[in-house]
Amino acid sequence: MTQVYDKVALIGLGLIAGSMAHAIRDGGLAGRVTGYARSQATRDTAREIGLCEVCDTAALAVAGADLVVLAVPVGAMAEVMAEIAPHLAPGATITDVGSVKQSVIDAVAPCLPAGVHFIPGHPLAGTEHSGPRAGFASLFRNRWWLLTPLPDTDPEALARLDRLITAMGAKTDRMDAPHHDLVLAVTSHAPHLIAYTMVGVADHLRRVSGEEVIQYSAAGFRDFTRIAASDPTMWRDVFLHNKEATLDILGRFTEELFVLQRAIRMGDGQQLHDYFTRTRAIRRGIIEAGQDTEAPDFGRTPGARPAG
Template structure:
């Protein structure tokens, strides 16, 4: 289904390159232009034939495109917006895939011209890997794509973008950026913070325990190390740009952790057992939802091709 004439993707890492593959595989646009700050990345994109054209210059890259997708760390948006603003085609749609949404309008609405449709987006799908080789076309299939259009957004432009994500196999939900950032703070951002912290603490203990923390790391810790291997630049920008929601959710998390600490100290087995039973039920519900085609499937595992999976 051809929805756009020419799509420019800025940032051809894991997500941008997956978008390029999905655009092509599903015939969503006629021409794909790839733009990235890294010459090595653009060389790889050309070698993998992920785009019809590679272009290092931001203004040249967006010229003639009716769709521009930002797929760089969210902290880069302001500078990119400044650079492309005057070069955008009349009536073009500008969207993004960033993990934080409140910051997008703040960074871009002042620097983009009035004639473009700015519709922020976020595919809730990813892996811990980075770069154009890590991407794959089916990354978004069966996953949510969240759009956070401004209140005065053009309904036709929103609908077209919704159709693009649906063509990739995603289910689309529309919400406010504030709601997005609060929900994702607890379901995605804090889990990453916890993983970074526990792996960091364990690494610090290495000296004390004579390397045994890593040597005897059990399944649970290994799962944390996968998440803690995620891209440092991307996640630095997530936390700096979703500060309020993350700090609010972290406050609640810390209170609950203190309650657990107290239960352990005072031997309150019932409190521990009740919480662990409840969380087991949450997991069961998530798995069930993932298997039910009609239900939300946040818990459904990715169909990650074997060659793109984390190596243990």
């Protein structure tokens, strides 16, 4: 691997930044990696595990960096950007890893100093764990990392960021921000809210039926709880900042659910069977697109942990 940047500054030290620190170090992709997190406890943990050069202010972390990565919840982007803007090196690139793109552009672009390149991004990778200890180098391997460059983005700065991302094992694609936010509302934001909701319903019932809901979760509900265990702050911000698209998809979802509920109530087995046959075909598409494994029991081998 070749070094892509001299100094990478990670603002926010959670799962994504932590995984980037590991991947950049393992690949020798930067001369130095600095990091900053608002919470003292997070900085202490990051220092303890030797994640990167941890700085006590964001200004120190970004000083002289040719790449700055904003890896904080979407709702914190504006504040962080205001804090670091005066300290950015001329010619530096800023990117972010937020799950919503238009609102991050709205928050970051107004503070952007002249001569600094802003290239919004979103790695489609994660686990239900958060914090600096959750990161691992292989998180991005074979995952998509979407970039939503602005019309005036410098092609060289874009190509360089692309090289870093690809070197960490991810595949990049480009789209405009509003389209990104709609696609992600379907593939990620609405499913997360639905999973949170179903787990909440089960929680009410758990008080009725003791621990059985947890004990017998293997048959479907387990997958929901994994999704619904994701970081609460990050997801609060996602929903508030991708409000229109999320509410649109949830509206379609509720309509559709009512149609199926009615089919159950009326005993219309044919309608249910036809519907379930169609959804099964979509799964085949995902396997063929290489976005999941076909292994039985969902490919889970208890105890297995990706290297990193």
